[in-house]
Amino acid sequence: MQDILDAIMGAEGSTDPARELARIAGLPVPRTYRGMVVRAEDTAMFDGVAPRDRDPRRSLHLAEVPTPELGPGEALVAVMASAINYNTVWTSIFEPLSTFKFLQRYGRISELARRHDLPYHVVGSDAAGVVLRVGAGVTRWQAGDEVVAHCLSVELEDAAGHDDTMLDPQQRIWGFETNFGGLAELAVVKANQLMPKPRHLSWEEAASPGLVNSTAYRQLVSHHGANMKQGDVVLIWGASGGLGSYATQMALNGGAIPVCVVSSPDKAELCRRMGAELVIDRAAEGFRFWSDEETQNPDEWRRFGERIRELTGGEDPDIVFEHPGRETFGASVYVAKRGGTIVTCASTSGYLHQYDNRYLWMHLKRIIGSHFANYREAWEANRLVALGRVHPTVSRTYPLEQTGQAAYEVHRNAHQGKVGVRCLAPADGLGVRDLQLRARHESAINRFRGR
Ligand SMILES: NC(=O)c1ccc[n+]([C@@H]2O[C@H](COP(=O)([O-])OP(=O)(O)OC[C@H]3O[C@@H](n4cnc5c(N)ncnc54)[C@H](OP(=O)(O)O)[C@@H]3O)[C@@H](O)[C@H]2O)c1
Numbered sequence: 323m324q325d326i327l328d329a330i331m332g333a334e335g336s337t338d339p340a341r342e343l344a345r346i347a348g349l350p351v352p353r354t355y356r357g358m359v360v361r362a363e364d365t366a367m368f369d370g371v372a373p374r375d376r377d378p379r380r381s382l383h384l385a386e387v388p389t390p391e392l393g394p395g396e397a398l399v400a401v402m403a404s405a406i407n408y409n410t411v412w413t414s415i416f417e418p419l420s421t422f423k424f425l426q427r428y429g430r431i432s433e434l435a436r437r438h439d440l441p442y443h444v445v446g447s448d449a450a451g452v453v454l455r456v457g458a459g460v461t462r463w464q465a466g467d468e469v470v471a472h473c474l475s476v477e478l479e480d481a482a483g484h485d486d487t488m489l490d491p492q493q494r495i496w497g498f499e500t501n502f503g504g505l506a507e508l509a510v511v512k513a514n515q516l517m518p519k520p521r522h523l524s525w526e527e528a529a530s531p532g533l534v535n536s537t538a539y540r541q542l543v544s545h546h547g548a549n550m551k552q553g554d555v556v557l558i559w560g561a562s563g564g565l566g567s568y569a570t571q572m573a574l575n576g577g578a579i580p581v582c583v584v585s586s587p588d589k590a591e592l593c594r595r596m597g598a599e600l601v602i603d604r605a606a607e608g609f610r611f612w613s614d615e616e617t618q619n620p621d622e623w624r625r626f627g628e629r630i631r632e633l634t635g636g637e638d639p640d641i642v643f644e645h646p647g648r649e650t651f652g653a654s655v656y657v658a659k660r661g662g663t664i665v666t667c668a669s670t671s672g673y674l675h676q677y678d679n680r681y682l683w684m685h686l687k688r689i690i691g692s693h694f695a696n697y698r699e700a701w702e703a704n705r706l707v708a709l710g711r712v713h714p715t716v717s718r719t720y721p722l723e724q725t726g727q728a729a730y731e732v733h734r735n736a737h738q739g740k741v742g743v744r745c746l747a748p749a750d751g752l753g754v755r756d757l758q759l760r761a762r763h764e765s766a767i768n769r770f771r772g773r
Pocket of ligand 1: 407408409533559560562563565566585586604645646649650667668669670692694695732739
């Protein structure tokens with residue numbers, strides 16, 4: 323592994339980084355590698371503990387695992403950096419179910435997929451690094467290419483997935499519903515997950531947008547999602563969080579008017595730094611949409627709607643960017659404009675939603691379900707980052723062995739933007755190849771740093 327890292331570090335400051343990186347093709351593939359795993363034997367360890375009290379630091383372990391055989395159409399990537407996504411939090415607290423069930427189900431579909439069904443799960447759905455090897459039939463990528471990986475894994479053997487690949491019946495999220503994920507020194511991906519690494523970004527910056535940026539793109543911008551247009555008022559929950567920090571940037575880039583909802587003055591300040599003018603601090607303003615576990619409080623929906631109108635000059639949101647779920651969904655349906663869209667990709671606070679359907683049908687609103695992104699959408703989202711039109715939102719990074727702590731902070735909602743993880747990268751700030759483009763965007767790239 324050290325030889326691989328030396329070859330990658332050889333590109334640092336070189337006038338011809340591609341030549342340095344091409345050396346990787348001649349290096350042997352390590353038989354084992356270090357990866358962050360959950361263990362099948364631990365799946366019952368939190369029984370009787372409420373999900374919010376489960377501690378990822380107890381279930382995530384650094385383990386030396388065998389390097390899997392590379393199959394046709396796959397690539398082995400030396401991972402320089404990855405990032406924490408909420409799906410790693412779900413895996414680590416075994417909620418709403420153990421991800422070993424996903425691995426078993428995947429393992430049943432073919433001989434090749436059987437490799438994934440193991441008593442350990444190497445987690446992680448983001449990666450930036452260098453291609454080490456490609457499997458049979460891969461022509462687009464080769465050893466030495468600097469890449470990021472998006473997390474859509476599809477088999478595409480069924481007609482259903484050939485219009486929109488997210489509709490493939492064998493659609494999975496890599497590193498969550500498959501093994502050999504990105505929180506590790508090596509990762510196995512399907513070659514069609516690879517995209518060019520934005521050249522003006524460091525490894526940890528390049529690794530951090532992937533999953534959330536692509537998801538926000540489909541959810542907000544794509545015609546499969548809310549199909550946002552200029553002038554739309556977009557209510558964005560968790561606007562300084564993983565998804566929200568990208569949704570906010572896309573709303574601003576696309577000429578829409580974001581109304582950012584956050585829960586502290588610090589987070590409100592981050593939204594303003596991104597360029598948003600309309601911000602609601604839900605904690606400071608004390609919104610409580612539920613009177614008790616079973617009963618919502620429509621007076622609070624109304625107060626929230628009035629606050630939005632106060633900020634927008636009387637307009638309601640054309641689009642509500644939803645993901646908190648149970649706690650906010652009733653309010654989201656209520657405040658959306660007549661004919662407006664509530665687009666949801668998650669249920670962090672609970673997946674059994676309640677809303678008053680009269681406000682949906684009488685006011686001709688729509689609820690759209692959205693999940694990750696197809697290859698094209700992920701590529702478009704990565705292109706925006708590569709062009710310097712959407713910027714990473716890394717607030718801090720941890721070394722691979724402290725992934726548990728990083729996931730713990732995301733679980734406690736004690737983070738801002740994205741939390742990065744250095745896998746092979748020995749420090750932050752490495753891997754930048756285009757210094758000129760970086761110089762133009764340096765302050766925007768660092769907006770979230772140290773927060
Ligand atoms: N389907 C998909 O493809 C997909 C992709 C990515 C993520 N997700 C899911 O989306 C959710 C969010 O992911 P993320 O990466 O954005 O996480 P994140 O970085 O933790 O950000 C979520 C934000 O939501 C806000 N929030 C949390 N609980 C809330 C509540 N009860 N009421 C109102 N706001 C609340 C928080 O902001 P404030 O406290 O500042 O308000 C937080 O910053 C997770 O459940 C994740 O699994 C789904």
